[in-house]
Structures are given as C-alpha cells and as structure tokens.
Amino acid sequence: MTALWTRTAAVEATKGQIVGDNWSAYGISIDSRKIKTGDIFIALPGKRVDGHQFVISALNLGASAALVSHIPNGLDNAPLLIVKDVLKALKDLAHFARARSNARIVAVTGSVGKTGTKEMLARTLGADGKTIASVGNLNNHIGAPMSLASLPADCDFAVFELGMNHSNEIRPLAQMIAPHVTIITNVELVHTEFFNSIEDIADSKAEIMEGLLPGGIAVLNADNSSFVRLRKRAQALCIDQIATFGRGAACDIRGIKIEPFSDGTKVIASVAGKEISWTVGCIGLHWGLNSLGVIAVLHALGLSIIPLLKQLSVFSPLRGRGNQVMITTIDNGIALLIDESYSASPKSMRAALSVFAATRGKRKIVVLGDMLELGNITSIAHANLKNTIDDIKPELIYLCGDGMSHLREALGRDRITLWTKTANALVESVVNNVTDGDVVLVKGAFAMGMQKIVSALEKKRNIL
Template identity: 40%
Template sequence: MPIAKLARHPLLKAWPQDVRDALPLALWSSDAIAAACGGTASAEFEAAGVEMDSRDVRPGDLFVALKGESMDGHRFLEAAFAKGAVAAIVDRPVDYPHVLVADTTAALHALAHAARERSEAVRIAVTGSVGKTGVKEAIFACLDRASRGAAHRSVRSYNNHVGVPLSLARLPARARFGVFEMGMNHAGEIAPLTGHVRPHIALITTIAPAHIENLGSLEAIADEKAQIFTGLMPGGTAIIPADSDWADRMVRHAEVTGAKVITFGRKAGADVRLLDAIPVQGGGSLITADLGDIRLCYTIAEPGEHWIVNSLGVIAAVRAAGGDLASAGLALAELGGLKGRGQRHVLKVAGGTALLIDESYNANPASMRATLKALAQTPAQRRVAVLGSMKELGDFSEGFHRQLAEPLGDAGVTHAILVGEEMRALAAELGKGLGNSLGKPISFAHCQGADEAIAALAEFGLGHGDAVLVKGSNSVGLGKLVARLTQGA
C-alpha cells in the first residue's frame, strides 16, 4: 500500500492520542536546565541522564559537579567527559559544554523540582526500617509492567539528601509513575526528602531498631519515618503496616496531614489483609488477600514470611496509584532477589552444588530474624550462616547480637561464621553449647573481617546440598566474600 494512502487508513487516523506524545524524548535540553536552575548554558545540548559520580557516567549524561566538605566534583570533569558526558552543571566556567550556576547543589534541587512539576507521573515514596529497597523495586516492577515501560524509580539505594534529588531529576517527562526510596540515620532527615518528591502515595514498610543508636527508641523511629506523610500532595494516600506495634501512632501522623490511610498486614481490620499464604516450589508463596471490595490471589517469587506481608503493601500502593493488579501479580511472580538483598546463586562445590543467599548489603535485628527464618524454610543438607555485625545499635548492640542465638537455632544452622567485634556477644552465647532445631550444638567461628571469614568458610568446606546465608551491615564488607564465592559460579 502506498505510504500516502496508508497514512489515511482509518485505523491509523483513529490511533489514540496521548498528551505525553508531545513531550520531548530527551531527558533534558540545555535550555530547560538553564531555565530550571537559573543558570547560563555555554552551548546547546541534550542529555539522556543525570549523574553525580564520574565513575558511573554513561554516554549522553549530564554530570553535576557537586561540592562537599572534602570533595569537589569539578576535579572529576575530565573523567566524566571521558566516559561520555555531554555537559556539566558547574559553578565556574570550564572548557566543556556546561550550565553555569551559583551553587551546584541548589541547582540539582531545582532540576529535581522542575522534573517533578513538568511530569504528570504518580509519585510514590517508600521508607521503613526494613525492606524499603525491595518494596520499592517490587512496586516499580508492577507499575513498569502495567505501563509498558513508563515507570521510573530510584536506582540502587539512592535514598538520602543527594540520592533523592538526583533520582527525581532523572524522572522523564513522559513517565506515568515514579517510585522513590527514602532513608534516614538521624531525626529530621525524612521531611526534606519527602518535601522534594511531594508524593501522591507514601508507604512505610515496618518499624524496627535500625539506627536506634541515633534515634533512641522505637517510638522515635516511628515518628521520624512518619514524617514521610508531611510531603504528601493534597488528597494523598498513606500506606501503613497494620501489624506494627506503632501502627496507631503512624496513623495519627498521617491523619494530621489529611491523608487517606490504607493499612496492610495480617491483623483483622487491615484494609489489605492476608487471608492465606501457601508455600510454592522454589521458595515463594501463593497469596490470597482481601482488599475490602475484592479478593486477590497471586504468587510471589521471593521466599520468606516478611515478603508475604511486604507484598500486601506493594499491592496497596499499586492499587492506590491506579496500576493494574493483574500485571502486578505477574510481576511479583517473576521478581528476583537484588544484589546484596536476597539474590540467590548456585555455587559449584565438591560433589555438586550449594546455594548462596546474598543478604550482604544491610542488617538489623528485624531483618536478621526474617532472613534466618527464610533460611529455615530453605531445603538443605546443612545450613550455614555467615553473619556480620549490625551497626548503629548503640547501647542496645550487645543485647540484640546475643539474642540472635535463638533464631540461629530455630533455623537449624549447622555452622555459623560471625564477623565483627559486635558479634563477640553472639559468639559468647553460642559458646554455651546451645543447640539448633535438631538438638545439635551450633559450631561457630568468630572473625574480625571479611578476609578471615573467607578463610573460615573455606576451612569449613561447603558441600553438595548446603545453603549458606551471608548477611551483615554493608560496612562489614561481606560483599567481598560473596564476590569470592560467586567467581566462576
């Protein structure tokens, strides 16, 4: 058919129009950046991405030369352009295409706010003591599948005072959904982050003693996490874990903002309530949930009871955002573990294969218990746990580490490798000869660092059918052990 005649075909003429079709394909143009930041562009250009770390720059990126107390991004301009940056935001004239501003940090914030204002995307903010990265990724997967690639999210754990504005600045004008993770170490850190994003939906995964050294109590942690509701858009939705001891406290925080409150969990009366969870082959679960007006049945690929409840929060967020629940169910069934947060590897060992569960990125008392419980449900000849210290627990540290003896025993762990000074308390507890679920004492080794742990695990020797869990605070460096194990896996 001739092209002229094809263009007049009734089906093409009736093709649905979308206002986003008129928006630019490039993430940012030089004019748009200059207008947003109040700066001056040295040349015309278009950028496909925004980056602040020269090591992560990809061709087509805009490099933001941020300045900190001990670091100046302007020192890395040459490296950024060598990797393919098309331009930079700078506070001094340079010999590269750039936008000149007075303050590069303020410019990044302005660019983030401009991205927010130009987009009609539904914005979802996620925080919590445990599980926020996994829940963020799950919500993104559900919405990205439903929108056929029109969803955006924070990458990795870009959840702080720099990462959140950077993630927001990367929000494409054509996006239909944006999912942003928010973290904190001290009081007063969540409110500025939610103020940047101004979410339509804000979700708290759970409250646990992460960063309790700085906050002082679980009540204070709940109060700080609930500050995510202060940034909600008018008419926004607050999603709260009904099973939390501090659920009512968080609900009160949300109600002060005028938000619509949705609760999720096992508790009777939860708006998204678990009715049934049946284990499925491969470690996941078949979930039946009551959403009030409908019941939903779906499968989650991720193992562990914590993911059963997490999935209810994901479903609540997807529904509040106007996403498709059928697509969400398919996405949850295919969701894989993240590097350092549940990713599973099959290792070649003497006589066959062993399973490695990589939880090396983060750890606190609640997540330790959850992953040990998941380990208990993992079929294995022997279960081995490599546990690194849990940081930022302050005066509570010794008690929380010592209390891991019980979940270790319940998980049927045969051998434990304990890494870090804080783990000395758990080593002392295991030294009393406490038995595991099979009634046998748990053998253990206490190491100071990742290198010693690698040697200790090699000395123990993994065999066919073993399952080994690696979990600890990121600063302990157990990612090095995972990397060593997975080389050639």
Template identity: 40%
Template sequence: MGTPLWTIDEVLAAAHGSVRGEPGDVFGVSIDSRTVAPGDLFIAIKGDQFDGHAFVDAALEAGATAALVSSDQADSLAVPKGGLIIVPDSYDGLYDLARAARARATGKMLAITGSVGKTSTKETFRLILSSFGVTHAPVKSFNNHWGVPLTLCRMPRDTEFGVFEIGMNNAGEITPLSKLVQPHIAMITTVAPVHLENLGSLDAIAAAKAEIFDGLLPGGTAVVHGDIEHTPFLKDRASKAGAGRVMTFGHGASNDAELMQVALHADCSTVEAKIGGQTIAYKVGAPGEHLVINSLGVLAICSALELDLAKAGLALANMEQPDGRGRKHIIDTPGDAITLLDESYNANPASVKAALKVLSRLPTGQRGRRIAVLGDMLELGDNAAAMHGALVYDLTALGVDKVYACGPLMKALWRVLPMEKRGAYAETSQGLQKPLVADLAPGDAVMIKGSLGSKMGPLVDLILQRYKDR
C-alpha cells in the same frame, strides 16, 4: 538520540545558570564521572570525600554534553568539549533541576520508607507498575539527599508512575526529601530497631519515618503496616499531615490488605489475600514472609491507583531479589549443589531474623548443613551487644547448624552460641575467608549477612569465584 530528557534552555531556566562553551541538550544526568554516558549532564557535587569539580574534564571527555558547576570553581575549569552551566552552587542546582522535574510531572508519584524492605518494595513497584505504564524508579537505592533529587532529575517527562525510595540516618532527613517528591501516595513498610545509635528509641524511629507524610499532597493516600506497635501513631500522623485516606496491610481482618493464607516455600510463596474487599490469589516469586507482607502494601497501593489487581498479582510471580538483598545462587559441585543466599548489603535485627527464616527453608543435600555467616549489625546504640546475643534464640529455633561470625559486636553472640553450632569467629570478615571456604561442602545452604560496614560482600564474591555459579 530521540527526545531529550532536558533541553539546554530548560536546564538553564531551572538552575538559574549561565553558559560557557557549547553545551547541548541533555539525555541523562549523572553525579559520578565514572558512569557518565554520551549526552549526559554531569553535576559536579562536592561530597564527603571527593569534589566532583575535579572530574569535570573526565566527564566531558567521556561524552557529557555539559557540566553543571559552582561559580567559585568555574574559572579553574577548562572546557575541552561540550560546555559548562555555571550556577551559584551546584548542589542547589541539583535540587533546582529536581524541583523542575517534579513541577512538569503529570504522573502519580509514590514514596517509600521504612526500617527494612524499602529497596525490595521499590523494585516490586517497578516490576508491577511497568506493566501498566511508563514507570521511573532509581536504579539502586538512591534514597538520600543526593539520590532522591538525582532520581527526580532523571525522570522522563512522560512518566506515568514515579517511585522514590527515601531513607534516613537521623531525624529531620526525610521531611525535605518528601517535600521534594510531593508524593500522591506514601508508604511505610515497618518500624524496627535500626539507627538506634542516632535516634535512641523505637518511638523516635517511628516519628522519623512518619516524616514521609510531610510531603504528601493534600488528600493523598498513606499506607502503613497494620500489625506493628506504632500503627496507631503512624495513622494519626498521616491524618494530621492531610492524608485523605490511610490504608493498612497485614494479617488482621481490620487491614485494608489482609493476608488470608500463605504457603512459604524455598523459592517462592503462594498467597491468598483480600485487598479492599477483593480476594485474589498470587505467587511471590522470591522467598520470605517479609516479602509477602510487603506485597500486601504494594497491592493496597495498586488498589488505591484503581489498577487491575489480578494483573498486578501476576507480575509478582516474576519478583527477584537483587545482589546483596536476598539473591540466591545455586553453585554446582561434584556432589550436591551449594545454595548461597546473598544478604550481604545490610543488616539489623529484623532483617537478620527474616533472612534466617528464609535460610531455614532452603533445601540441603543428604549431608548438607544450614550455615549462617553473620557480621556486625551497626548503629544499634547502647543495647547493641544484647541484640546480637539474642540472635542465638532465632538460630536455635530455626535449626541453623553452623554459625560463622565476625566483628566486635558479634562476640556477644559467639559467647552464648552452643559449641556444636560454632564454625569460626574473626575480628573482620576477611578473617573468615579461609575457614568458611574450607568448611563448605556439597549440599550446604549458606546465608551471608551483615551491615555494609562489616564488609560481608567479599565473602560472597569469594565463594562465587571458587565455584561456578549457575
């Protein structure tokens, strides 16, 4: 199998564990028995719904070389093959191994947070930095109290660039994760009305996002959006946390990474920017002004890392959006193709507006329409209904022809939506399936978006199953 990710002795030393059975060296780490591969270490975490200790047998049978378990569960566990690493608490063991991974790392560590754009920015870093050296980043978002330490545990010992996405639902959640990662560079994509239900105000959201600077190594680099209301606060917060350099990105000439010119297209964007005094032209391979703006922050960080900006810019041409986060499908029909924009993973006012702008630039057939399918934006607090209703202005200004909406909060939009724009309304996304599929016609461009709890993904799957995707 090659060089192990961890020797068994390293795991035992890091997690302060004892052994039962015959565990072997570790070539991967998992906390989900369904994803275990031969040679993995399975860490049995007790979650909100399931206790990983119930799946230790399955993980070992699937080829895990060992399972890291809590001592109070160990006596009830058989060892059909491999072995057990017994620790006082498996959750603490996950963090102990993560700290050991960070302690042995010699590469540059980057941490990203923000109200929107975290995952796409993380993937952009993966794309660019991989052309400069061994790059490690989470396979999915993996941005919470399980995902961040797991990503550290999985980091190869020869990693030159480690990229970590850090999210939150409440104040105080980012600080411990940032301190775990200890980034050399920390980036905040933006501050927008997300999690207002928990945090109450944009000021509180900005303060929560700024916690990412709490783990920044002394003298490290902070990178923040330079065109938003909270830029001065974020810069000050970074400086007080010990940042040696604070960089900004955005439209204005005062930014370290300045957008000079941009041409937005249905499939991509062409950009001219000034990064630390160097002017470069490049293409962003996925559509959307929001991706252009975040690319400036990415290039600012490349500049801070003293990487070749021209080479970094070339890599941006290969950017693609993942499923649920802006992936575009072209669906063949007997007439013109249907264009489907899959934004089903999550939603808030800022990301919905960005997605509507992308929809407005998608090509349609001769009789095609631009159709928005919208589910509730959750966790917006007391002003949630007003924020949903206010989307009517963007839908009108951007020339969306038809709207399908679902969820109790989307009633506020439905009530103010002009009759000619109404497709159908339902209490749940399932209720939109029949009317939406029946209405789709050759040449249409359709965008589907909603918070994860709105369950918009099945609508995407239904359309793709009905038509052949290319």
C-alpha cells in the same frame, strides 16, 4: 529518544550560566566512573574529593555537559552549566522535573523492606505505564533529588525510596517529591544509635506523609507496633485517606494466608472485600507481607490489580537482598548461596534466618556480620539471635565483627567455627569449607563488607 534535559530547560531550572556548545542530556550521574554517553555530570564537592577534579574524565567518557560551580582548568570552552552551589542546583533540577511531570508518584520508606517494596512497585506499575524508580538505594539528600531530576516529562508513574538515620531528613525530601501515595512498610529498632526510642523512629518515618499532595493517600502497615502512632500523625496532618495492609481483620488489604515454598511465596488476600491470590517470586513470609503493601498502593492508585499480579510472580530479589544462587564448591559440587550481604537489622536478620531454616541442604552454614547503628542495644540485639540459631542448628557458624562477639559468647565459643574482626578474614575458611549440597547464608551490614565473602564464593575461588 527524547532528551531528559535540554540546555535551555536546565538553565531555566538552575538559573545557571552557560559555557560552550549547545547540548542535551539523557541521564544524570554524580560518578565519573559510571558515565553513560549523553549524561550530564554533576560535579558535587565532597569531604574527600571534589567532583570538579573529574569533569575532564566525565566529558571524555561521553558526558554531554557538566554542572559546576567554577570552570575547571583547561575547560574554558567545554559544555558547562555554571552555578553558585552544585547541590542546590541538583535540587533545582529535581523541583523543575517534578513541576513539569504529570506522573502519579509513590514515596516509600520504612525500617525494613523499603527497597524490595519499591522494586516490586516499579515492576508492577511498569506493566501499566512508563515507570521510573530510584536506582538501588539512592534515597538520601543527594540520591533523592538525583532520582527526581531523572524523571522524564512523559512518565506515567514514579516510585521513590526515602531513607534516613536522623530526624528531619525525610521531610524535605518528601516535600520535594510531592507524592500522591506514601507507604511506610514498618517501623523497627534500626538506627537506634541516633534515636532515643522506637517512637522517635516512627515520628521520623512519618515525615514522609508531610509531602503528600492534597487528596493523597497514606498506606500504613496495621500489623506494625507503631501503626496507631502513625495513623494519629496522618490524622493530625488532615490526611483523609488512610489505607491499611496486614493480617488483621480490619485491614483494607488483608493477608488471609501467606505460605513460602521452594520457588516463591503464595499469598491469598482480601482486597477491598474481594479474595484474590498471587505468587511472589521471592521466598519468605516477609516478602508476602511486603507484597500486601504493594497491592495496597496499586489499589490506592485506582489501578486494575489482577492484570498486574503476574509481575510479582517473576520478581526476584536484588543482589545482596535475599537472592539465591547456585555456586560451584571446592569439591566441584553445587551449593546454594543465600545472599543477604547488603544490610542487617534485628528484624531483617530474623527474616533471613527464617528463610535459611526452611531451606533444605546437606549442611547449613551461617555467615553473619554485625548489625550496625544499634547504639546501646548492640550487645543484646546480637546476643538475642541465639535462640534462632539454636533452632536452626547449623553445622558451621561463622561470625565477624565486635557486635557478633556477643552472639559468640551467647552461643558458647566452642560452637563457633570461626569468629574474626572483619569479613575479609573469614573468606578463606568459608570458601574452603563449603561443599556439595550445602546451604550458605551470608548476612551483615553493608559496611561490614560481607559482599567480599559472597564474591569469593561466586567466583569459586580455591584458596588452598
């Protein structure tokens, strides 16, 4: 196996001082609990803990070396790379990895759907050549350089997800990654606690295009309300090639028909004037729309699309992002769990509820937690879910969080099975009321801890 980092290359990248024996690294980790043999451990300082406290543990677990700003006690002869600023050194590794790479690179952002789009791109590109992608949602000022620093020199493709909740966060990450293609999946009212308007959100998402290499291609969602603003920004940046996807007649990648069914979503589309079809192994209109963006990126990269379409049919959502699992119920029956516990916004909430509405079951049980970072639209955003819930008519409605108290009032308290402050307080009632044949949707912001409910259901916990 070829090393990701030799000690010589790491020293060249960071200008650090070496201590201890020679080493090579095959991966990068900032969490000593997740060290794999051969990783280089990045001892980042933090507000609560300092990574230097865990260097010994990381080395004992198999780390080949550690990147530090000082020598921890008792490690005078350990394999260390000493730098003035560990975070800056991580970014130096990222810049060095980018400079030595000949991979074609895609950067993805958007208010909703960026992780799913990134994963579909990784799956399809992986069928054409060696590909890496950001792990999970490592998309911020630490995650992005960590992902880029993990780019092997011999990769053919790389896909990086970039996120933000403030302006001026995406720009430096995009400039560091220097992509050949960017895609903005959409712009929606998320993180409104930190922005004055959707225009401000669009401008912040548009920062990704500032990293495009000369001759690069910006892929934009023409169906989105911010499309014109994003296109004008691309033109102002002298980006000559703008590719569009959506359902409008003028789109380069145009969805002619998108039809969810029991095992996925069927898409018929016009790709540069040629009609083709594919199936996405995920259920929901939003998955079909996101796949149009994926095809737009593949087309922008100049790839032969038809041989890659099979990868979309076998793609499935990540845990917490719409994956569906069968669970054993308290009465020893079988129920269907739709796990949307990772994130929530008004747009993604409606998308999940749409899939839930179309899913057959003896009873429908909805378990919703707050959508966070919505600022002064928090109350109305939650209350506005009323009509969608009314249309679905779930037999049981569980809500948790201060935001969901507004939906409770909108629906009427007598319709709510149980409202609590926290997800943890819902666990017992939910688990003990899901029975054979039910369909259960669990969705809420990650910080609400909705995954606790999912875990309890998956463990078939009997709390009586």
